Amino acid sequence: MNRLPIPVMVAGLLALPVSGHAQTTDSLRLASLIEEALKADPRQRLLALQATESALKDRNLNSGYLPSLSATGQAQHQSDAFSFPFTLPGGLKPPEARKTTYDASLHVEQAIYDPSIGLRRAVERAGLAASQAEAVASLYGIRQQVDAAFFTVAMAEQRGSELETTIAGLSARLSEAASRFRAGTALPGDTAMIAATILLRRQDMLQVSADRRAALARLSVLLGRPVNDSAGVALPDLAAAARAAAATADTTTARPEFARFAALRGQLSRQAAVEGAVLRPRLSLFGRLGYGLPG
Secondary structure: OOOOOHHHHHHHHHHOOOOOOOOOOOOEEHHHHHHHHHHHOOOHHHHHHHHHHHHHHHHHHHHHHOOEEEEEEEEEEOOOOOOOOOOOOOOOOOOOOOOEEEEEEEEEEEEEEOHHHHHHHHHHHHHHHHHHHHHHHHHHHHHHHHHHHHHHHHHHHHHHHHHHHHHHHHHHHHHHHHHHHHOOOOOHHHHHHHHHHHHHHHHHHHHHHHHHHHHHHHHHHHHOOOOOOOOOEEOOOHHHHHHHHHHOOOOHHHOHHHHHHHHHHHHHHHHHHHHHHOOOOOEEEEEEEEEEEOO
8 A cells, every 4th residue: 555655645634624613793692592492482372372261261250140041932732622511600611721822931040159260260370370381391491402502502613713723733733744854854653643633633623513513403493594604602691690590599499390380289279279169158149030821
């Protein structure tokens, strides 16, 4: 196997391009990316739909205090009817049964006091809070995905800058070693070792570029739009965020999962109250108006 001459190998390595991503004015900012990803998620519409559904159920419960009206009617005709076969003293005839009869009535009922209606409305409000807390908790994962993709891009850019500096330094050393080799003051192994190191660093650069493109692709999916491959990363002020988190009394209970658990406990307690209210007395008024033949 013929090996390439040292000058040719050095010239080839120095001619290879170094992958880099220049910082542009269109920088990626974590806060705006999270806000955009949350707006793009279709589960955001679920919150509005749940609120509308709860409002309709609450209005349906309020109708329990509206008067209830019902009407009934019946009519019949017989070809023959019963009659008495005798005459009363004084020439009076007993009344005969009517062949045609009808009856119509209107029934009105008004609830005055129902202890379960207010409690059922409280259950519905608690159910809405629990449903929305669960939706918010499911959306919280979007923040974590955006965080992971954003900082992967940031780390790739930082690592790429470090590799560019390293490759530039190694290229200078390789050029110097090649000059010394041509002058007869260096061995071939000196330049070969530096050239092999440059090749390894270029492989690392390719891996970093692939990781960066994959992270940008994940951001594109989360945002619902393409992300500019040349966009740089503007790191947030993490020190200020850390100070704000440290100033919070209890940061562990700030996660949405705890709010969801609290909402579920409230819903269950109100459902238990409704079960007890079913056995309590209720007060209502009713009336009936009717007309018929015979009257």
